[in-house]
Structure formats: C-alpha cells, structure tokens
Amino acid sequence: MVDTALEKIVGSENILTAADVLAEYADISPAVTPKTPGYAVRPENAREVEAIVKWANENRTPLVPVSSGPPHGRGDTAPYTDGTVIVDLSRMKRIIRIDSRNKVAMIEPGVTFGELQAALAKEGLCAYMPLLPRRNKSVVCSVLEREPITRPGHHWDSTDPLLCAEVVFGNSDRFRTGEASGPDTVEEQWEMDRVQMNPFGHSHVDFQRLLSGAQGTIGIVTWITVKCSYLSKVSRSYLVPSDDIEPLLDLCYQLVKFRFGGNIFIVNSLNLACLLSSNHQEIQDIKKELPSWIMLTSFEGYGILPGDKVASEEADFKALAEEYRLKPVTTTGNASAAKASQLLLQPSPDPYWKTRYRGAGQDVFFLTTLDKTPDFSAEMNKLVESCKYPPQDIGVYIQPIVQGTSCHCEFNFYHDPAEADAVNELTNQACEKIAAMGGFFSRPYPAWKDIAYQQAAGTAEMQRKIKHLFDPNDILNPGKLCFSIPEVR
Amino acid sequence: MKLAEEEYKALEAIVGAEYITREPVILDTYNQVWGNVFFFDEKHSVRPAAVLLPANTAEISEVIKVCNKYGILFKPFSSGFEYLSLSLANTRGILLDLKRMNRILEIDAKNMRAVVEPYVSVYRLQLEAARHGLYTGRIGVGYSAGVIAAECCHHGCQHTMVFTSGYGRNTLGVEWVLPTGEILNMGSGESGGDLFSADGPGFSLRGILRGRTGANGGHGVVTKASVKLYPWYGPPQWEQTRKPGEPPSFGQLERVPDGYRVFVPSFKDLDATLEVSEELCRAEILYAFGIGIIGTAQMQEGNDEEWAMIQQMMQKGNQSFDPASGISVANSVVCVIGGRSAGELEYKEKCLRVITGKYGGSFSEQFNEPGALARAFADIIWSNGVNLRATGDFLPSSSSPDGSPAMLKKLALEEAEVKRRYEESGAFLSMGGGRMVSWRPEEHLSIGAQGISTAQYDPYDPASLAAAREFIDKLFDPRSPFNRYGVPSRGGCLQIEPVTHIHQNWGRLYDNYDVYLRKIKKMLDPNTVADWTAFIPPEYPDYAKDGDYVLPSYGKEEEI
Known part of the structure; x- marks a missing residue:
C-alpha cells in the first residue's frame, strides 16, 4: 500500500x-x-x-x-x-547549462553519456569518459563513483571531473557544495559570472568529497557540474603492442608524467578484442592476432594550434617508444587504433562490451601503482588456474589515474551467466589475494567491501560518525560501505 | 593562565625537559608575528602557557591525551608564518612546535610522490625533488612555508597552480593525530601500504581534513603526508649567485634554466590582459603564470631600501614604465613554459606567441632582458616571499574567492573602488592607482582561479590601522554588496574567528555550511582541546550585534 x-x-x-x-x-x-x-x-x-x-x-x-x-x-x-x-532519478535528465568558455556542464542524474556528449559537441566540447560505459549509465553516478576516466593527464584529483553538486542530505537538508553555495539561485549566480566551477569548500570542508564514493549513503545528488574538455579538431591514435607489459608501463609512466597524449590505458588482448568486436566469434578472431598487451594512446589537437600540438606530442611519444624498444602502430591484426579511439567518445554500443565474450562478467578492481600491476596480474593467473577458471578468459584493464600517481587495475572474469556462483567464489579469493598484496579497494562494492574495511577500521569508525551527521536516521542506502543495517524499522 | 604543576609535569614527562618550556621570554617569541596588531591590538597574541617540541607522532598523541585529561588547548604549527598559526583562544593553550619532525621520508620518483613530516619546507622539498626530476608547487609566502601546512592544514596559493594544482588536491596520504589523541591513517596507508591514495574505502576523509583551507590546527595534527609531485624540467641543482659584497637577497640565477622559457608580454589595457590570460591558461602550455605581479626587480637588503625603491617606483607614476606605449606591470603577465624536449618547448613558445600576438602583446626590453627573466623565473617558481616589507603589514586576499576569471574581474574592480578611497587618503600604500586585476589560475583554468588582492597598511599608524579595519569590515559585512561573491576567502583563509565571526555571519547565507562545520568540529574534538581561533568555535559566543550581523571585536580576549 x-x-x-x-x-x-x-x-x-x-x-x-x-x-x-x-x-x-x-x-x-x-x-x-x-x-x-x-x-x-x-x-x-x-x-x-x-x-x-x-x-x-x-x-x-x-x-x-x-x-x-x-x-x-x-x-x-x-x-x-x-x-x-x-x-x-532517471526523470531528472536536464542538461541544465553548458558553459563553453569555462568548459563546465551542469547536469541532472538522469543524463547519460550519449546525451551529454551530443549536447557538448554542439559547443565544441566533450566529456571526460570512462571506458565505454553502459548506454544507460548515468553520468552523475559514474562521476560520483569515481569511475576512472581514460585521459589521465587531465585527471588531477580522484574526484575529477566532479566540480560542484546540489545534494539533499539524509536529514533532508538541501545543500550546494563548493562555489555553488550561497544566497542566490544558480541562475542569479550566472548573472554574477559564478559558474559553479570551483569545487573547494565552502570553508574548511570539501563537501563534495563526502559525496564522491559514498554510494548514495550521505545524500541524494540532484545535479552536479563537471569539467569538460575541448573537442579535438585533430586526433591521432596508436596502439602499442607488446608481449611484455614492463616496457609498456615504462612508456605509460613517461607519457602521463609529461602529459603527452589524451587517452592512455593498457588492456590485455582479450579486453581490446571485447572493446572492438560485437560477439564471441569476432572477439576470438581479433584476439588471436594480438600480442598479450596493448597500450592505446591518442593525441588530441585543440586550441589555437591543434595540428602543432598533436605533431609535437606525437614526436616525443615516438622517441620515447623507441627508447623502450616499442613500436607504435595504427593497426595490429584486425585491431584499429582509430576505431578504438572513436569508440572512446561514446558509451558502449549494445551489447555492453563486458557481456560480449561470454554473456556475463564479474569485475574486480582496485587501486595500486603501475609498477605493481605485473605482480597482480601474475598472481591472478596463478589463482584462476587453481580454481580451474581458464586464464585466457580474464580481461585486464589498467588505467593510470591522478596524473600517474596511481592506477585503477581491473580484472574481468568473463563467464557464462550460469557459472555465476563459481565466479563469485573466485572473486572472493581474488579480492583476498589482492588485499594481501597491497591492492587498495578504494570503491568498496558489496563483493569486496568486507575485505576492504578489514584493513580500514579507523576510516570506518570515522565514516560512521560522519554518516550520523548527515543521515542520523540511517535512511540512505543502509548496509552499504561500512554501515550496518538498522535492526528496527 | 599558567598550567598547574601537575599538568606541566605530565607534558614534560612525554617530550622530556629539554623540549618543553614555560619561560615567558621564550614564549613571547612565539606569539609575535605580522597581523597581530590588526586583530589583537597588540604586537603579541595570547601568550601560550607552554611550548613543546615533540619528536614524533607517538609523543603528539600522548600530549593530546594529556590535553584532554586536563582541558588544555593545543595548537600545532610548522613554520609559524601567519598570525593564525600561533593564535590561541585562551592562555591555557600550548603550542606544539613541530620543527623536530623534519624528515623527507620518501620520494617515489616513478609514482611522483613525496612523503614528508610537518617541518619540511616547500623549498627543501623542491631542492630534493629536483634531483629526481620532480617539483612541488610554490606557495606565495616564501621559501620556508611547510609542505603539510600548504597541502593539508592551511591555505597556500601559488602562481604554479596552473600546472601543479594545490589547496589539498595534491594530498595522497595522511597520518593524522585527532584531537582525542587517536591516530588516523587515511586511504591506502591505513593498512601499512604505500601512500598513493587518500580516498576511501568509500567516501574520502579528505573532505573533513580540509576544504578550501585547512583547520589550522583546529582538528588535530597532521604528522605525515604524502603529496603529489610534478615534472621538473630544470637541472638537479642550481645556484643563485651574487657579486662580492652583495647581500643574500641579491642572489640570482644567471639565466633561465634549460628546459624552461620565460616571457613577459605586455598589453594595451586591462581587458586585453585578462582576455589573453584566459586563453593562455586554457592552452595547457603554462608551467607558471602571474598577472601584474612581476618579480623582475631585485629584493632589497632591508626595509628602508625596499621602501626607497617603492617610492622611486611610485614617482614614476601609475606603474607605467613607458607611458608612450602604455606598458605597465598591471598589464603585463609572466609566462613560464617548460618541456622535456626542444620540440615541446618550440610548440609551447609558438602557441604563446600566436596567442599574445592575437591580443597585440609586446615584449618590452625592460621585462624581457635575460637577467629580468631569470629573476622572474626564480620568483615565480620558488617564491621570494610576500610583500610585507613596504609598510610592515598587509591585508591579503581580502575577499578572494575562487571562480571564473570573469567573476574575479568583476569583484576585483568593485573592491578596488573601495580600496582606492583609502589609498587616496594615504592610509594605504598606493602603487599608482592604475586599474589592476590579478588571479591565479588553477589546473589550466579547468576549476577556475583564485582571486588575489592586497592592501598594504601600517599597523603602527593609528589612521592606517583604522582604515584597514574599516576596509575589511566592509568586505566582511554580509549586508554589503559583496555578499554575492562568496564568503570572504570562501569561509576560511586568514580570519581570526573570535574577532571577525565569519562563520556566524555568513553561514546562514551560504547553505548553513557552518552548521556542518561545527558538527564536524564537535565530532572530532568532543572536549574542545584543539584551538579553534582559525577554524570554528564550538559554540557561537554572544557577541555584540547589529541586527543579524555580529560586529567585529578587535582586541584580545584572553578567556573566550
């Protein structure tokens, strides 16, 4: 009733x-x-x-x-x-404002990446994209959940591209974070050239950091502003193939450190095939022609000298690649860098790329540093063999974040939906192994939240106190993160 | 109020007799800094009851537990440059001088981070990081500013933020002694792992660690932090040379280091200067950038010499070095570009020249001769310090919000109109009265810029002091026309809360942010032992009001 x-x-x-x-x-x-x-x-x-x-x-x-x-x-x-x-919140799908001069978009939670990209393109802008999100993935959700973006050089802070937000806290207070707070409506703020682009504060608290990664346990966000990039006028993309991941990591460090290139990430052959293909057979056909690891990098030309920008970065990139005895190519086997790069501008075409290989996939992801990723990869291979899961069915995605100071490391256990329970058990073992090796579960989803918080007792205690300030009755998303389910309702 | 013998002995037992003092003559060396006269009417702020020099995190934790037991206020500081880093709400307060905690614990060159203790200065880390081809952004206040103070605990803005960010966005890990004495490690460091992320699991406790500004000791002591580093294109070491007999302040680089180029273009008017500044910043080519602030002149040896130089500049009139062409400091910008290859530098220089050409920029000999460029480089990259010396004091960033360049221009011009009256009356130092706007771009302007304006006054001239207070009162009054630009200093920067009552006056206009800030303070510090003078009062005291407006209460209240 x-x-x-x-x-x-x-x-x-x-x-x-x-x-x-x-x-x-x-x-x-x-x-x-x-x-x-x-x-x-x-x-x-x-x-x-x-x-x-x-x-x-x-x-x-x-x-x-x-x-x-x-x-x-x-x-x-x-x-x-x-x-x-x-x-x-899917009815709340207004793109409230796009400020092309300051490269800021204000959006409601129901806006998807496809919708945002189309609107931004008209203004000469584009969104910072995660790796081929689902077609119906909310931009607000993705940003709040710290989903990594594929352009690490522009990822200054873990919360990027989040700027400001309006939120209804669990106690029902409506609040605006950062520059967006104040006596005026946002429309009145625009008249003052206040464009809700500065995320700090107000004051001694960065409120948006309490919403980012919170899985909706602190407040319900009703709009956010996000920083955007210029839409490229010239773009050049490369695949850098290698059977050994180490030189790719070395090159990746250099590219991100010196901010050469736009999109930069490393995937294994299976994941590149999944991104580029639409079905199981195609994936297998593409994969067999690929080396074990591939780094994708693109050079984005915008601004007053777009061609010069790309040419300059490309020259340095090629010189660096040579130092590490790597050979960037525009195609390898049936994989095309240009096609991959084009895909990165939009959500995943259907079917979603993580379901194309075997119908389903269980992701396990965590943060580490690039130099540690080979150890994790080797351990995962050992683990799956002991669990009788085929190693060749693991997808790997390594995304440098926060300008190369760490990386998102993701393993995808592709499986038949009927094998979900077995893969769930594998996931548990994988998470325990990863935590033991120093992997950091910054985004604690239910599959590994207990493991994540086993090593974060102080954080959990503090988060519970903070939760109580903003949601004293435990109304919002009970049972998530480190929060218990209230016994009496 | 002195500490009871039992209390003092309890503290002494933790740090040892050698590292605690209650000698008045020593205590008074800790509470006299610039700004005191403005806020407290005296050269000294509240005298601490004792000063301790703890050696490590464990000692700090124990000291804080004693503070909780006896109800003693504490405040930690590193370089102690600002009045708010040493101010205390009452005389039962102790200062924790962290200068014994001065180690650079780690530089991970590959993953571009450094782990430091509180007394590591920005310049010291810059020197060390350069050996690894890395850099940490400068802070406006000079060489000795603490890395942790800037990143975790205080404010810290800079002309390199265009490339190196700031305001806490560089924090990758923190060890934090809470006001209860408990120790909290944030993020990946909590399990004992590498400090590469301070976020999570779940939402980030960086949200309460600091906002636009830090808690200034108001919620505990940050004893270790991991901070993000950035590429350094220059040599691993450098020397600032001077001629025999010249004072240290005359030391300078012989030329701009390889790997960098510096340009100081000038423009015909303010509008063109600000337009070109936006476009330059968004081109993603800049390593450091300053509008109307050009450190091409040598710092003088003493205050008298500095004052004489300023007088000379003023006589030249309206900051205009070349009235015929209109070239002035106000309409000139310092641009530093860096690159790891000749090709990268060439692209960036070409881009810069095309953009400046589009706005009619010119490169005057005076600003662009090699010596001037080398001085400009050193000033903007390492910081020669703030300009306190001309009048003995200044009002930094009187309103200084962050936001879009267009908003900052609007605000700066409105604020300058108010300031002009004081300059014309002689209460403030006037640099000629020309229109000038300056802001500091953050992250290639992708998150806006920080507005910056200063007023220089003489704290020992009663008329000048009264004018300074009147000026600040106008900006800090939420009924003023400035109330739509944001809380002064976005609610936290350089105010002393028991005097200016910023949170009490402005919180209700700005989504009641102060209500949450006060709750956070109470949650972290249930016994109110962490000094709150530069954070938020645990309760709002009942001060004199004009309607809703709590009037400023200049002067020292020893027992608030």
Whole structure:
C-alpha cells in the first residue's frame, strides 16, 4: 500500500509497484542477497527529492537512490531491507547549462553519456569518459563513483571531473557544495559570472568529497557540474603492442608524467578484442592476432594550434617508444587504433562490451601503482588456474589515474551467466589475494567491501560518525560501505 | 593562565625537559608575528602557557591525551608564518612546535610522490625533488612555508597552480593525530601500504581534513603526508649567485634554466590582459603564470631600501614604465613554459606567441632582458616571499574567492573602488592607482582561479590601522554588496574567528555550511582541546550585534 503522502509528492503515476517493473531494480551481482523493493518513486526535481527524504525520515523508511538504468551489477543499489523505496532519478535528465568558455556542464542524474556528449559537441566540447560505459549509465553516478576516466593527464584529483553538486542530505537538508553555495539561485549566480566551477569548500570542508564514493549513503545528488574538455579538431591514435607489459608501463609512466597524449590505458588482448568486436566469434578472431598487451594512446589537437600540438606530442611519444624498444602502430591484426579511439567518445554500443565474450562478467578492481600491476596480474593467473577458471578468459584493464600517481587495475572474469556462483567464489579469493598484496579497494562494492574495511577500521569508525551527521536516521542506502543495517524499522 | 604543576609535569614527562618550556621570554617569541596588531591590538597574541617540541607522532598523541585529561588547548604549527598559526583562544593553550619532525621520508620518483613530516619546507622539498626530476608547487609566502601546512592544514596559493594544482588536491596520504589523541591513517596507508591514495574505502576523509583551507590546527595534527609531485624540467641543482659584497637577497640565477622559457608580454589595457590570460591558461602550455605581479626587480637588503625603491617606483607614476606605449606591470603577465624536449618547448613558445600576438602583446626590453627573466623565473617558481616589507603589514586576499576569471574581474574592480578611497587618503600604500586585476589560475583554468588582492597598511599608524579595519569590515559585512561573491576567502583563509565571526555571519547565507562545520568540529574534538581561533568555535559566543550581523571585536580576549 503506497503512502498517500508520497503520492502527493510525486504523483501516483510516478510510483511504480508492479513486480516486473521493480525487478528491473534488482541487482544481478551474486555478491548480494536480493530484497525486493517496496516500490520505486520517480521524482522530477530537487524539491520532490527533498520531500521524499523528509517523508522517509518521518516513516523511518530506507531509500536507495538509483540513476542508471538496468542491469545493476555491483550491488551498490541493491536493497538490503524489505520495504525499501527506490528513488529513481532517471526523470531528472536536464542538461541544465553548458558553459563553453569555462568548459563546465551542469547536469541532472538522469543524463547519460550519449546525451551529454551530443549536447557538448554542439559547443565544441566533450566529456571526460570512462571506458565505454553502459548506454544507460548515468553520468552523475559514474562521476560520483569515481569511475576512472581514460585521459589521465587531465585527471588531477580522484574526484575529477566532479566540480560542484546540489545534494539533499539524509536529514533532508538541501545543500550546494563548493562555489555553488550561497544566497542566490544558480541562475542569479550566472548573472554574477559564478559558474559553479570551483569545487573547494565552502570553508574548511570539501563537501563534495563526502559525496564522491559514498554510494548514495550521505545524500541524494540532484545535479552536479563537471569539467569538460575541448573537442579535438585533430586526433591521432596508436596502439602499442607488446608481449611484455614492463616496457609498456615504462612508456605509460613517461607519457602521463609529461602529459603527452589524451587517452592512455593498457588492456590485455582479450579486453581490446571485447572493446572492438560485437560477439564471441569476432572477439576470438581479433584476439588471436594480438600480442598479450596493448597500450592505446591518442593525441588530441585543440586550441589555437591543434595540428602543432598533436605533431609535437606525437614526436616525443615516438622517441620515447623507441627508447623502450616499442613500436607504435595504427593497426595490429584486425585491431584499429582509430576505431578504438572513436569508440572512446561514446558509451558502449549494445551489447555492453563486458557481456560480449561470454554473456556475463564479474569485475574486480582496485587501486595500486603501475609498477605493481605485473605482480597482480601474475598472481591472478596463478589463482584462476587453481580454481580451474581458464586464464585466457580474464580481461585486464589498467588505467593510470591522478596524473600517474596511481592506477585503477581491473580484472574481468568473463563467464557464462550460469557459472555465476563459481565466479563469485573466485572473486572472493581474488579480492583476498589482492588485499594481501597491497591492492587498495578504494570503491568498496558489496563483493569486496568486507575485505576492504578489514584493513580500514579507523576510516570506518570515522565514516560512521560522519554518516550520523548527515543521515542520523540511517535512511540512505543502509548496509552499504561500512554501515550496518538498522535492526528496527 | 599558567598550567598547574601537575599538568606541566605530565607534558614534560612525554617530550622530556629539554623540549618543553614555560619561560615567558621564550614564549613571547612565539606569539609575535605580522597581523597581530590588526586583530589583537597588540604586537603579541595570547601568550601560550607552554611550548613543546615533540619528536614524533607517538609523543603528539600522548600530549593530546594529556590535553584532554586536563582541558588544555593545543595548537600545532610548522613554520609559524601567519598570525593564525600561533593564535590561541585562551592562555591555557600550548603550542606544539613541530620543527623536530623534519624528515623527507620518501620520494617515489616513478609514482611522483613525496612523503614528508610537518617541518619540511616547500623549498627543501623542491631542492630534493629536483634531483629526481620532480617539483612541488610554490606557495606565495616564501621559501620556508611547510609542505603539510600548504597541502593539508592551511591555505597556500601559488602562481604554479596552473600546472601543479594545490589547496589539498595534491594530498595522497595522511597520518593524522585527532584531537582525542587517536591516530588516523587515511586511504591506502591505513593498512601499512604505500601512500598513493587518500580516498576511501568509500567516501574520502579528505573532505573533513580540509576544504578550501585547512583547520589550522583546529582538528588535530597532521604528522605525515604524502603529496603529489610534478615534472621538473630544470637541472638537479642550481645556484643563485651574487657579486662580492652583495647581500643574500641579491642572489640570482644567471639565466633561465634549460628546459624552461620565460616571457613577459605586455598589453594595451586591462581587458586585453585578462582576455589573453584566459586563453593562455586554457592552452595547457603554462608551467607558471602571474598577472601584474612581476618579480623582475631585485629584493632589497632591508626595509628602508625596499621602501626607497617603492617610492622611486611610485614617482614614476601609475606603474607605467613607458607611458608612450602604455606598458605597465598591471598589464603585463609572466609566462613560464617548460618541456622535456626542444620540440615541446618550440610548440609551447609558438602557441604563446600566436596567442599574445592575437591580443597585440609586446615584449618590452625592460621585462624581457635575460637577467629580468631569470629573476622572474626564480620568483615565480620558488617564491621570494610576500610583500610585507613596504609598510610592515598587509591585508591579503581580502575577499578572494575562487571562480571564473570573469567573476574575479568583476569583484576585483568593485573592491578596488573601495580600496582606492583609502589609498587616496594615504592610509594605504598606493602603487599608482592604475586599474589592476590579478588571479591565479588553477589546473589550466579547468576549476577556475583564485582571486588575489592586497592592501598594504601600517599597523603602527593609528589612521592606517583604522582604515584597514574599516576596509575589511566592509568586505566582511554580509549586508554589503559583496555578499554575492562568496564568503570572504570562501569561509576560511586568514580570519581570526573570535574577532571577525565569519562563520556566524555568513553561514546562514551560504547553505548553513557552518552548521556542518561545527558538527564536524564537535565530532572530532568532543572536549574542545584543539584551538579553534582559525577554524570554528564550538559554540557561537554572544557577541555584540547589529541586527543579524555580529560586529567585529578587535582586541584580545584572553578567556573566550
């Protein structure tokens, strides 16, 4: 029975109760025990979100904010308690403003990468993209979850490209972070040339850092501003193949340190094949022609001398590659650098690239430094062999972040959906191994959150105190991160 | 108020008798810095009850536990440059002088990070990092500023932020002694691993470590930090030479180091200067950049010589070195580019010349002769320090928010109109009265820039001091026309809270940020033992008000 107060807030047409519809909010991750949400509400704006959070506090009803479309596979939006109300933000899909001079876009949670890229292109800009996100992936969600972007030279801080945000905290206070706070509406701020581009503060707290990586446990974000890049007028891309990952890492360090190149990342042959192909057979055909490892790098020309920029970076890149006895190519086997680079500007075409090889995939990712990645890779190979999982079915993605000071290291255990339980067990073992080796689970999704927090007792204690300040009734996404599920509702 | 013997002995037992003092003559060397007269009416701020020099994190933790036991206020500092790094809310406060914790613990050249203790200065890290081909951004206040102070605990803005970022965005790991004495390691360091990320698991505790500014000791002691480093294109070592008999301040580089080029183009007016500045910054070619602030002149040996040089400059009139062409400091910019190859430098120089040409830029001999460029390089890369010497004091960044260049221009011009009156009356030093706007770009302008403006006044001239306070009161009054640009200094920079009441006055206008800040303070420091004068009061005291506005209360209150 839907509360009439809630109907008054969003209208009965925006309260979803049908079982088949609610099933779409279920999480397919084997790491979570699914609970069916009571219903889903679809607010239209921040005022409605605020009212929903107030209602939830009065009724002690847990809320789980969701902004991306299905399938949900990481467990962070899975309801952990019966009666949970999903706050589906997909109706909030305005691109509120694009400021081309300052390269800032203000967007609501329902905006997808495809929609944002199309709008930005008209202004001569482009978004900082994660690696081929799902077509219905929310930009806001991706940014808040610190999904790595493929342009490490522009990734100054772990929160990039996040700038400012409007949020409804768990106590129902509406708040704007960084430069966006103040007595004026955002429209009035624009009149003052305040464009919500500066993320600091207000004051002695960086509030946006408490939202980033929070999995919706601190507040429900109703818009963010993101920094954008110029759309390239000239672009040149290369694949750097190698059977040995070490020289690729050396080159990668140099490129990122000196900020040569735009997109820079390393994948193994299987993942490059998955990115470039549309089905299992094609993947196998492409993969067999590839060396073990490939670095993709692109040179992006924009500004007043786009051609000169690309030429200059390209020359240094080639000289560096030669130092490490590497040979950059534009194609290798059936893999084309230009095609790969073009793909990076958009979400993944369907089917999603991580499902193309075997129908499903379990990701395990963590932070480390580039020089440590070969050790992790070797250990994963050993581990899967002991678990009778075929090593050739592991995808690897290494993404330098924060201008090369660390990297996102991701293993993809591709599998038949029917093998989910076995892969879940493999994932557990992999996570334990990774943690023991010093891998850092900065983004603790349910599959490895317990392992992550085993080594972070002080952080957990502090996070619980902070959570209490912003969400004293534990309304928001209970049970995630280090937070327990309240026993009495 | 002195500490009881039992209290003093408890502290002494932790650090040893050699590293604690309550000698008044020594204590008073710790609480006299610039800015005191402005805020406290006296040369000295509140005298500490004792000063301790702890050796390590364990000692600091124990000291803080004693503070909790006896209700003693503590405040840590490293270089102690600013008045707010030494101010105390009451006389039962102790200062923790961290100069014994001065080690560079690690430089990981490959992963571009350094792990340092609190008394490692920016310049010392710059010297060491250069040996590894790396660099840490300079801080405006000079060579001796602490790395941890700038990155984790205080403010710290700089002309290299265009390339090296700042304001805490370079922090990769932190060891933090909380006001309860507990030790918190953030991020990847908590498990004992390498300090390459301070974020998580989950949301980042960097959010409460600092915002635009740090807590200035108001929520504990950062005893170790890992900071991000950036490429250094110059030599592993350098020497600033001087002729026999010249003072140390005359030391200079003979030329701009290989790997860098410096240009000081000038433009016809302010509008052109600011337009070209935006385009240069967004071209992603700059290593350091300054508008209207050109350190091409030598620093003089003493204050009298410095003052004489300024008088000479003023006589030349309106900062204009060449009235015929209109070339002036205000309409000139310092551009430093760096590159690891000749090709990279050539591209960047070509780009710079095309952009400056588009706006009619010219390269005057005066600013662009090799010696001047070398001096400009040294000043902007390593910082010669702040300009306190002309009048003995200054009001830095009086409103100074961060944001878009267009907003900062608007604000600076409005603020300059107010300041002009004081300059014309002789209360503030006038550099000629020309229109001038300066901002410091952050990350190639991708997150905006920091507005910067200064007013120089004489704290020992009653009229000048009164004018300085009147000027700041106008900017800090939330009923003023400036209230739409953001909280002064974005709510934290150089104010003394018991005097200026920034949070109490402005929080309600700015989404009640102060409510959360105060809750965070209480959560971290339940017994209020970490000094809050440059953070936030645990409760708002009942001060004199004009309507909603809490009036400034200049002067020293020893028992707040």
